[in-house]
Amino acid sequence: MKRLHAPAICSWGHFYIGVRNLMKNPGTGKYAASLTCTLLLAGMACVALGTFFYFYRVKPAATAGVLNNIDWGWELSYHLPYVLISMGAFSCLFSLVLRKIDFSGYERPDVWLLSLIFITLLFYSISSQIRFLDNDEYEHLHNAWMMKEHTIPFFSLHFKHSPLLEWITVFFMSLQNPSTLIIRTMRLFIFLLSCGSLCVIYLIARNVFNSYRTALVSVWIVLCNFVWMEKSPEIRPDNLMVFFCLLAFLALIRFHETQRSRYIFLFVLGSLLSFLGKQNAAIFIFSIGLVVFRHVLGSLRTRRFGIILITTGITITALAVLMIPHDIILDIGFKHLIPNDNKFWPTRFLYKILEKNPEIFLLFVAQIFLFKKIKTSHPIFKEYILSVSIVALAFLFLMNRPWMQEMIVMTVFMTLLAADALSRLFRKTGVIICTLILLAMAIPANRRLIKKYIVKKTMTRDLITTETILKISGKNDLVFDSYGKPIFRHHPLEPRYLMYFPEKFSRLELLEKSRTKFLIKDSYYPRLPQKTIHWFENNFRKTKKDPNIYVRDMAGRK
Numbered sequence: 001m002k003r004l005h006a007p008a009i010c011s012w013g014h015f016y017i018g019v020r021n022l023m024k025n026p027g028t029g030k031y032a033a034s035l036t037c038t039l040l041l042a043g044m045a046c047v048a049l050g051t052f053f054y055f056y057r058v059k060p061a062a063t064a065g066v067l068n069n070i071d072w073g074w075e076l077s078y079h080l081p082y083v084l085i086s087m088g089a090f091s092c093l094f095s096l097v098l099r100k101i102d103f104s105g106y107e108r109p110d111v112w113l114l115s116l117i118f119i120t121l122l123f124y125s126i127s128s129q130i131r132f133l134d135n136d137e138y139e140h141l142h143n144a145w146m147m148k149e150h151t152i153p154f155f156s157l158h159f160k161h162s163p164l165l166e167w168i169t170v171f172f173m174s175l176q177n178p179s180t181l182i183i184r185t186m187r188l189f190i191f192l193l194s195c196g197s198l199c200v201i202y203l204i205a206r207n208v209f210n211s212y213r214t215a216l217v218s219v220w221i222v223l224c225n226f227v228w229m230e231k232s233p234e235i236r237p238d239n240l241m242v243f244f245c246l247l248a249f250l251a252l253i254r255f256h257e258t259q260r261s262r263y264i265f266l267f268v269l270g271s272l273l274s275f276l277g278k279q280n281a282a283i284f285i286f287s288i289g290l291v292v293f294r295h296v297l298g299s300l301r302t303r304r305f306g307i308i309l310i311t312t313g314i315t316i317t318a319l320a321v322l323m324i325p326h327d328i329i330l331d332i333g334f335k336h337l338i339p340n341d342n343k344f345w346p347t348r349f350l351y352k353i354l355e356k357n358p359e360i361f362l363l364f365v366a367q368i369f370l371f372k373k374i375k376t377s378h379p380i381f382k383e384y385i386l387s388v389s390i391v392a393l394a395f396l397f398l399m400n401r402p403w404m405q406e407m408i409v410m411t412v413f414m415t416l417l418a419a420d421a422l423s424r425l426f427r428k429t430g431v432i433i434c435t436l437i438l439l440a441m442a443i444p445a446n447r448r449l450i451k452k453y454i455v456k457k458t459m460t461r462d463l464i465t466t467e468t469i470l471k472i473s474g475k476n477d478l479v480f481d482s483y484g485k486p487i488f489r490h491h492p493l494e495p496r497y498l499m500y501f502p503e504k505f506s507r508l509e510l511l512e513k514s515r516t517k518f519l520i521k522d523s524y525y526p527r528l529p530q531k532t533i534h535w536f537e538n539n540f541r542k543t544k545k546d547p548n549i550y551v552r553d554m555a556g557r558k
Contacts, residue, residue, distance in 0.1 A: 036098045043091030050084030057081065075460050082129040082184045089188060090125040093195055094118060105212050109426060109434045113216045116442050120223050121195065123449045128191040128233045129184060131453035133462045135483040137235040139498060141182060142484025142491075144169035152495045164276040165237040178470065178488035180463050186235045193243055194232040198222065200246040201412065207253050208381045209420050217426070218419035220438070222412060224445040226356035229453075231405045238405040240277030244270045245284045245409060249384070252288065256378045284409055287391040291383045342501070346402040353407070356448075359441070360411065363418035364389065374420060388413040461548075468546040469518060477517045482524035492516045502527040508535060519550040 057077075106114075144166040146152045154170075155163055172185050198219050206215035222228050232239060248270025255263035274281035354361055367374060368386070376382045392410035396402040426434045462485065469479060469486045478492040482499040491497035492514035493507060502524045508531060519540045525533070540550035 040095040046088030053081035244274035481520035
């Protein structure tokens, strides 16, 4: 065991020395190669150690007594292999990114900022394998399994979200046996995907503002962003949508810089993939289209051509609305724009974001008033960024249920303008002031990341419940819960098994006729109608394996 620990400890020690040397001579990039190599070795050592623990450790038993009182040491042992693999995979990825960075333009504050980004992302990598599971994550995993089992089709206009995430999940499911390992795998995939999004944000900011520091500040503010911290590690389609939106925007920037038509093709491809990730990408596409349309109008020489163009656009839009069946328009993802009884306003989430990250909104508003003074490599770039930010904010008030994940695109593009303002402030102040500002942002963000997502709100109980139900049930047994927590077991009410509003549950007759064998009690169970709860209490008894799992006394009887 000591021989396995030694390479990791040695590599991380060399990594610290490399960072210290780079701090002393940031502009030369003299120590960047050795730093990159050391980080790669440290990452590979962590992956090897995590893999060893996964295959050869004695897995701690998850008894009912343990579930009632989980101690920190037991929980650490439970998650350790996956945490090491996640940290190692991130370190290897970060080393590849460092190889592409030209340190000749870096100053000492930039290296400080890069170090803070690395440390924070390291906490993100740990959090991705420990933090609690949102109900939506179970939903997407179970939907993917239903696709694999041909319970639902691989594509349908009636899907609530575009199916790209489910397709990717099906691919990973086909590579492994049915187990909770799919949760670990998809969490790692989403984390690495979010790191890819951060790399694209860096490239966008560097190209738009011609500044390495602005690029680093952009990444740093996004990492400290409350919305990003809450939603980017989760298995949800929003992260795929954001990644491809950013790639499409980078392709658009490259088109303006080079005038090569292949970048238009890449922009269209990225936009289509983002829409395939989630339909909300239409907001991003619409925002870009508004700016393009305004510039097309401005480039026309006479007013007559402008009137003709506007009239043609309105006519085509009207014909499309009249000729295309309304059901198709709604089914491709716009049902959530029709007002209904479940509508709520986004203000509660916006207030929370403003409370946690006031600097983003304050700097963004300041940039709006100083919009003409913002210097970008092409004037249209700042118009694109402002358009996406404002249109995405406006659409939140049109949606019926604007949850926090709907705000990721908005906050990312707001961050680009906010980062420009903050980096200009850095240039006017000294190293000490810069360091204090960075620490003022870093300490609360990392404290929240560690305290909430690594120590307090963990996925341990949910994972153990899923592991237990998979052990005690057969493949054909029916399991009732709210969001598909068993993942690889059928729900008695499939394919419409989700319960967003359990108090409105009205399918008790179907449930009674089904041969439901297991019940998983979750936070939604107490909100079911009393008649439904009464039926469960009369027909199910608690198992000894898990206090949240109940088994039917006599399967098939009411």
